[in-house]
Amino acid sequence: MTDTLETQPLDRAPATPEDLFAFLDAHGIRTTTVSHPPLFTVEDSKALRGELPGGHCKNLFLKDKKNRLWLVVALEDxxxxxxxxxxxxxxxxxxxxxxxxxxxxxxxxxxxxTPFSVLNDREHLVTVVLERAMTAHELLNYHPLINDRTTAIRSADLLRFLRATGHEPEIVDLGPPSGS
Structure with a gap:
């Protein structure tokens, strides 16, 4: 991979939430989505999400010194x-x-x-890393490509989704939550 990656635009419009839901439906993956005001940070999410069940997560889009791209998904804490x-x-x-x-x-x-955004990574440039402790939750919550909704998905179905997009996730122990 070269630095030119950074200046290449998507060769098509990115997927919409409706495209994502159609993809999930086509793969027999059931989800539940709620609308809310736009959320930009974990703190916003904690304050405004109400009583949504399941693990709530953060997503870090990272680049390493060798120009490899990473999406690290972990529990919010x-x-x-x-x-x-x-x-x-x-x-x-x-x-x-x-x-x-x-x-x-x-x-x-x-x-x-969000891990759902790998739907747009058709070149498979991003390596997805999931926190092992996160995958132990029955339900997980992520934005469905925009931040004014939250979609709950079963942990096993998240793995099915990622694999259906051609992204075999690495499952890694990331350590104890902060404050532990």
Whole structure:
């Protein structure tokens, strides 16, 4: 992969939430979605989500020094230390991917990053890393490509979705939640 990746636009319009739901339906994956005001941070989500059951997660779009792209998905309270994460996932030194690269690769904006966005990664440029503790939850909650809704999906169905998009996730222990 070269630095030119960062300037290549999507060759098509990114998937919409309706495209995502059609893909999920076509693969027999049932979800539940609720609408809410746009949420941009974990703190926003905690304040406004109400009583949505299941694990609530954060999603980190990262780029390593070798230009590999990573989507790390963890429970919202897990402390993810970028200084040590590279050793846990087998990457070079990591930093956050630029918003333009996020849009060009996953077709979402900051605040709407989600494992569902790999639907737009048809080139399979992004390696998906899931926190092992997160996958132990029966239900998981993510934005469906935009941040004014939250979609609940069974953990096993998230894995089915990722594999159906050609993304075999790496499941990694990321450590105890912050405050533990």
């Amino acid at each position: 897990t402390a993810v230390d970028l200084k040590t994460l590279d050793r846990r996932i087998g990457s070079a030194r990591l930093s956050f991917g630029r918003p333009e690269l996020l849009w060009e690769t996953l077709g979402v904006r900051p605040g709407a990053v």
